[in-house]
Amino acid sequence: MTPPFPKVSIVDIPGKGQGVIALEDIPRGTLIVAETPRFTFPPNPTLMTPENLKFFMSFPGAVGEDPLDGRYKHFVPLVGNSDYRSGLFTTICKLNHVCPSPDDGPNATYFWDERSKRELLHALRDIHRNQEICVAYFQQDSRGTQDPAAYLRKKFGFDCSCRGCTRPVAERQRSAERIAAYTKFVDDLPKHYGLRNAFGILKDIEKQLLIICNEGHVGEISSRAYDAFQLCAMHGDADSARKWEELVRDESKLYCGGQSPEVEKAVGLVMNPSSFRQWGVLKKTKLFGPVCVYMACRVSFLSEHLC
Numbered sequence: 629m630t631p632p633f634p635k636v637s638i639v640d641i642p643g644k645g646q647g648v649i650a651l652e653d654i655p656r657g658t659l660i661v662a663e664t665p666r667f668t669f670p671p672n673p674t675l676m677t678p679e680n681l682k683f684f685m686s687f688p689g690a691v692g693e694d695p696l697d698g699r700y701k702h703f704v705p706l707v708g709n710s711d712y713r714s715g716l717f718t719t720i721c722k723l724n725h726v727c728p729s730p731d732d733g734p735n736a737t738y739f740w741d742e743r744s745k746r747e748l749l750h751a752l753r754d755i756h757r758n759q760e761i762c763v764a765y766f767q768q769d770s771r772g773t774q775d776p777a778a779y780l781r782k783k784f785g786f787d788c789s790c791r792g793c794t795r796p797v798a799e800r801q802r803s804a805e806r807i808a809a810y811t812k813f814v815d816d817l818p819k820h821y822g823l824r825n826a827f828g829i830l831k832d833i834e835k836q837l838l839i840i841c842n843e844g845h846v847g848e849i850s851s852r853a854y855d856a857f858q859l860c861a862m863h864g865d866a867d868s869a870r871k872w873e874e875l876v877r878d879e880s881k882l883y884c885g886g887q888s889p890e891v892e893k894a895v896g897l898v899m900n901p902s903s904f905r906q907w908g909v910l911k912k913t914k915l916f917g918p919v920c921v922y923m924a925c926r927v928s929f930l931s932e933h934l935c
């Protein structure tokens with residue numbers, strides 16, 4: 629049975645039109661909304677009611693754009709659905725965008741669940757009562773190669789007013805340097821296995837994870853947790869490997885759903901970490917499971933303690 633959904637409301641948000649706020653505290657991991665599309669593309673005539681057309685027209689259209697064509701950009705792709713390419717949802721399409729940054733970042737994420745034929749929205753962080761619920765409209769990875777403001781202007785036709793985009797240049801530069809250092813760490817990581825002290829590598833993975841989460845990139849947790857799992861598995865530490873893989877499993881559920889191949893693989897490795905193909909190839913060592921990483925999703929403004 630589905631637990632009751634937390635209460636949310638669609639309200640006016642200064643400078644962004646409408647948006648969605650939480651009417652109660654919502655813990656990280658909560659399923660906030662599960663919605664069927666109100667309107668689909670290609671259009672389904674049975675859904676073309678006057679009420680739905682009015683809802684469609686409630687979305688902002690850019691000056692000089694065709695009033696209908698311009699509004700199709702607010703549709704969400706229904707990845708994995710063979711009947712329709714995209715849909716317009718009552719609550720989910722009213723969510724505004726936020727770029728990852730130390731002051732802010734998406735506190736929720738959604739995906740199409742083909743089994744239930746619903747779009748599911750999960751909390752990525754603890755969300756407080758009256759806080760706006762925001763998502764990232766595109767997957768901006770930690771490599772930071774894209775200029776998010778320019779991309780949003782071109783693809784979605786609006787000037788992003790999120791806290792990350794409106795920071796002074798020096799602050800944005802500092803973030804770019806941290807992200808570059810993190811990216812280098814990740815790229816070099818496999819070279820360290822077997823050469824450096826495993827305990828030190830694991831500590832560095834946690835430290836880098838905290839830094840990147842503090843830059844708003846909480847989507848990095850599952851990849852780094854998987855790195856940590858591999859390290860523990862290579863050193864034959866089943867307990868620690870299992871704890872890291874539990875984190876991979878739980879994070880993947882938020883982004884891809886409980887029935888996804890990613891989650892199924894993680895469930896298998898949690899049950900039997902020694903099924904990992906490189907199990908025990910390095911010297912047997914007792915390592916540790918995630919210690920501080922849970923803080924990363926909950927606590928903001930960690931950077932001064934870390935750098």
Ligand SMILES: C[S@@+](CC[C@H](N)C(=O)[O-])C[C@H]1O[C@@H](n2cnc3c(N)ncnc32)[C@H](O)[C@@H]1O
Binds near residue numbers: 643789
């Ligand atoms: C999917 S709709 C979200 C709901 C919309 N705010 C409304 O009033 O219906 C996307 C539109 O919201 C506005 N928006 C979303 N995120 C924004 C942001 N970070 N800064 C400024 N405007 C934003 C833009 O007009 C964008 O085209």
